[in-house]
Amino acid sequence: MKRLDSKTAVVTGGGSGIGLATAQRFVDEGAFVFLYGRRQDALDRAAAQLGPNAVAVQGSVTDLDGLDRLYAAVQAQRGSLDIVFANAGTGALVPLGEITPEHYANTFDTNVKGLIFTVQKALPLMNAGGSIILTGxxxxxxxxxxxxxxxxxxxAIRNLARSWALDLAGTGIRVNVLSPGPTRTDLAAEVVGASDMEALGAMTPLGRLGDPAETASAAAFLASCDSSFMTGAEVFVDGGLAQV
Structure with missing residues (x-):
């Protein structure tokens, strides 16, 4: 039996990179997945790749009405929800001295505010035993x-998981953080630069960049009952970069 048979999952930032790799792993493990992302073309390609057990909903995590549409679709088609992978994020290289209010707002609105409401709006649909995974x-x-x-x-996301684990005590819903290190994605190459990403990978004890599928494997573990005694925890998939 597949680990996620008959489970329903939401994956934000699901059109590419770690989000798409995780959605693929969830589908392979038996789940039905709702992909949520900003770019319709990427979502369409992702949904075609994943097949009939995936539905794409276009929108941004910074748009609360868009999140309402997402969860309305989940409720209409599946009734309830077992897994939320709050993965949408953004970033840019800006040194101290050049940080602008716009850069701060864009980063925190997506990575923190968007994540908070992705999770909070999912709660009324979440089943006991459900799993919330935050991308750190x-x-x-x-x-x-x-x-x-x-x-x-x-x-900030790390502390949200600690606090939410206490807020969710007694519900049977678990919340954990999945923290990738340098991983070969288009977004990382765009933000950091392909050559600098390769250099980061070489700095890890494993001497290479991670593959999105490797992070997806850890996400599948956190989504399944194999991690049933874990909440408020952080799992690193970083080649050892931040561990030694």
Whole structure:
């Protein structure tokens, strides 16, 4: 029996990278997945790749009406929800001295505010035993030049999981953080640069970049009953970068 048979999942930022790889793993494990993202073309390609057990809903996590549409679709088609992978995020390299209010707002609105309401609006549909997975980052526990605002947003996510684990006590719903390190995605290459990403990968004890499918494997573990005694925890998939 597949680990996620008959489960219903929402994956934000699901059109590419870690989000798409995780949606694929969830479908492979037997789940029905709702993809949520900003770019309709990427969502259409992702839904075609995933097949009949996936539905794409276009919108941004910063748009609360869009999140309402997402969860209305979940309720109409599936009735309830078992897994939320709050994965949508953004970032840019901006050193201290050049940080603008716009850069701060864009980063925190997506990575923190968007994540908060992605989770909060899902709660009325969540089944007991459900799993909420928040995408953090190895940068949340490291000093990273030119990346302080992004790193601070990911550190905030870590504390949200700790606090929400207490808020959700007694509901049977678990919440954990999944924190990738340098991973080969189009977004990472765009933000950091392909050559700098390769250099980051070489700095890990494993000496390479991660593949999105490797993070997806950890997400499937956190989504399943295999992690049933875990809540408020952080799981790093970073090649050891932030661990040694």
């Amino acid at each position: 980052s190895s940068t949340g526990v490291m000093g990273t030049p030119r990346f302080s605002v992004y790193s601070a947003s990911k550190a």
